[in-house]
Amino acid sequence: MGSHITHRAAVLGSPIEHSKSPVLHNAGYKALGLDHWEYERFECTGDMLPGLVSGADENFHGFSVTMPSKFAALNFADEVTPRARAIGSANTLLRTTHGWRADNTDVDGIRGALGELLNGTSLSGKHAVVIGSGGTARPAIWALIEAGVSHITVLNRSDRTSELQSLFDETPTLLSYAPLDSTPTDADVVVSTVPSAGIAGLEASLAIAPVLDVIYDPWPTPLVEAARAAGLKAVGGHVMLAYQSYGQFEQFTGMEAPRDAMRQALEESLGISEAV
Structure with missing residues (x-):
C-alpha cells in the first residue's frame, strides 16, 4: 500500500x-x-x-x-x-x-446475530438459555437484557452466577443456574459461548430453540447441525464477528x-x- x-x-x-x-x-x-x-x-x-x-x-x-x-x-x-x-x-x-x-x-455483535436468527422477532418477556459464563457470556447477557428478556438461565459446569449477578442488578431480568448436562425444558433462544468440545455429546439436548453459537470454525458446528436437524434456525459466530x-x-x-x-x-x- x-x-x-x-x-x-x-x-x-x-x-x-x-x-x-x-x-x-x-x-x-x-x-x-x-x-x-x-x-x-x-x-x-x-x-x-x-x-x-x-x-x-x-x-x-x-x-x-x-x-x-x-x-x-x-x-x-x-x-x-x-x-x-x-x-x-x-x-x-x-x-x-x-x-x-x-x-x-461484542454487544452489537450478539444483538445483530440475534436479529438475524429471530428475523426481528422481539425477545421481550422471553426466556433465554446462555451456555457458559466466561468472557463472551457477559456481552451476550448484556445484549439479552437490553432486548428485554425476562429470564436468563446460565448453563455451566459450575455455578458462577455470583460473578454475573452485577449485570442483572439494575434490571427486572431474572438469573438462574443449571448444570451443563441438564436439559432445559423451555427456551425462546439458546446462545452458546463455549468451544464445541465443551458441549460434545450434549448438542441434541441443548438445541431446543433457535441457536446462536459464537463459534464459527470449523463450520457448521455440531450444535448448529443439531439445531438444524431439529428444524430450528441457527447462526454462527461469524455473524456476530461481522456485526461487532x-x-x-x-x-x-x-x-x-x-x-x-x-x-x-x-x-x-x-x-x-x-x-x-
Whole structure:
C-alpha cells in the first residue's frame, strides 16, 4: 500500500495470525475507496498492551482487541463506556482528544446475530438459555437484557452466577443456574459461548430453540447441525464477528460501515456461503 497510508487501525491479541478483523476492516476501506487507510494485526498479550498502544504513532485511530488483552484494554483506557465497564472487558480502543476510550462492541455483535436468527422477532418477556459464563457470556447477557428478556438461565459446569449477578442488578431480568448436562425444558433462544468440545455429546439436548453459537470454525458446528436437524434456525459466530466490526469501523473512521461488502469478504475468507 506504500507511503500514502495516513490512517491506521489494527487488531491486538495473542495468538493473532488467524484473526479475521483485517479481512473485515480492509474490505470496508476498499468498498468506500479509503485507500489511505490500512488495518493491521499485532501480537499482543495483556502485559504488552499499555506499551504498544501508548507508543503507537498518531496515525493509529483505534484498535480492535481480542483475547487475552480485553481486560488490559479496559484497565488501560482513559475513558470507558458504560457497557464496557459493566461487562468488565473491552474489545475496542478509540483514540480521542483526551486519550483512549474503551468500548465493547461484542454487544452489537450478539444483538445483530440475534436479529438475524429471530428475523426481528422481539425477545421481550422471553426466556433465554446462555451456555457458559466466561468472557463472551457477559456481552451476550448484556445484549439479552437490553432486548428485554425476562429470564436468563446460565448453563455451566459450575455455578458462577455470583460473578454475573452485577449485570442483572439494575434490571427486572431474572438469573438462574443449571448444570451443563441438564436439559432445559423451555427456551425462546439458546446462545452458546463455549468451544464445541465443551458441549460434545450434549448438542441434541441443548438445541431446543433457535441457536446462536459464537463459534464459527470449523463450520457448521455440531450444535448448529443439531439445531438444524431439529428444524430450528441457527447462526454462527461469524455473524456476530461481522456485526461487532461494524461499530468499530464507524468509531475508527467516522463513516458508515459498508456492511454487505464487509460481510461478504468475511464469508469468502471462511469458505462460508449461505444465505441469511
